Amino acid sequence: MKHAFVFPGQGAQFTGMGKAFYEQSPKARDLFGQANELLGFRISDVMFEGSEADLKQTKVTQPAVFLHSVIGFLCLENARPDMTAGHSLGEFSALVANGALGFTDALKLVSIRANAMQKACEITPSTMAVVLGLDDAKVEEICATITDDTVVPANYNCPGQLVISGTKTGIARAMELLKAAGAKRVMELAVGGAFHSPLMAPAQSELQAAIESIAFNTPNCPVYQNVVAKAVTDPAEIKQNLITQLTGAVKWTQCVQAMVADGATRFTEVGPGKVLQGLIAKIDKTAATDGVSDTLELAVK
Structure with missing residues (x-):
């Protein structure tokens, strides 16, 4: 019986995120102070009081979700993961939770990643676009037929839910083909x-330059990384998988299946929302799930 800690990615943000942690814990207040100084702006103000539009900026969203997750984890008194994983951006939170990365180094990398992705966009x-109610293999097959545009499977979230990624024109064409193939719903x-x-x-x-400039520690427990969907403990391999993840698919379904196969019976989601808890329940109905989103208490179920 092993306890897995999992961390959400971009899209889970909400106004007021992290404020409860700030009010409950002197340690949380100190960590938010460090983050404000490192980032060069008061991200805590944006998280606690900012509008939905403020929080949707990639350069804000990614550090905000990371901070909510990591500060929540670091302020827990009895969090002892046997394994960790994160969805996309959440992988950086997972690497702080298992000791591979320190708080400030991870936050620097998240900020660099967010700004680099913003420029790429x-x-x-x-x-x-999210595709519901179609087998993964069918979605892959349809993406592969669009050869004059970029369209690829991006997030394997759970059986029957796959997100595709690509050019505007390519995604528009794929959405039509997927609907015609019988998808229950396809939504940009x-x-x-x-x-x-x-x-x-x-x-x-x-x-890559930023990751290679930082020393990663040997983690206290394995991280199940998105691009390989298996336990990883070697710092060099962890670094390479983080770089590959930018252009590679998030194999979340496969990560959860691998964690269950390796003994995980309980999954605790730390960070904003309950998205991962919902996905895990669809991937493996036997897994127990709980979360830490607004109070610094680790429920036992």
């Missing part, structure tokens, strides 16, 4: 660009 008009997402696709390649060199 501005180069090519691109987007993402309100995102800045084609994350986890080859269109993020311009961001890779900047992120």
Whole structure:
């Protein structure tokens, strides 16, 4: 019986996020202070009082979700993960939770990643769409038929839910083909660009240089990384997988399946919202799930 800690990615943000932690914990207040200084602006004010539009800017969203998750985890008294994983951006939170990265180093990388991705989004008009009720293999097959545009599977969220990523024109064509193939629903997402696709390649060199400049520790427990969907403990491999993740698919379904196969029976989501808890329940109905989103208490279920 192993306890997995999992961390959400971009899209889970909400106005007021992290404020409860700030009010409950002197340690949380200190960590928010460090973040404000490192980032050069008061991200805590944006998180606590900012509008939905303020929080949707990639350069704000990614550090905000990371801070909510990591500060929540670091302020827990009895959090002892046997394994960790994060969805996309959440992988950086998972690496703080298992000791591979320190708080400030991880925040620097998240900020660099967010700004590099923002710039990549501005180069090519691109987007993402969620596909519901179609087998992964069928979605992959349809994406592969569009050869004159970029369209790729990006997020394997749970069985029957796959997000695709690509150019605006490519996604529009794929959406029509997927509907015709019998998808229950195909919906374009309100995102800045084609994350986890080859269109993020311009961001890779900047992120790679930043990652290579930082020393990663050998983690206290394995991280199940998005691009390989298996336990990883080697710092060099962790670094390479983080770089590859920018243009590679998030294999969340496969990560959860691998954690269950390796003994995980309880999953605790730390960070804004309950998205991962919902996905995990659909991936494996036997897994127990709970979350830490607004109070610094680890429920036992």
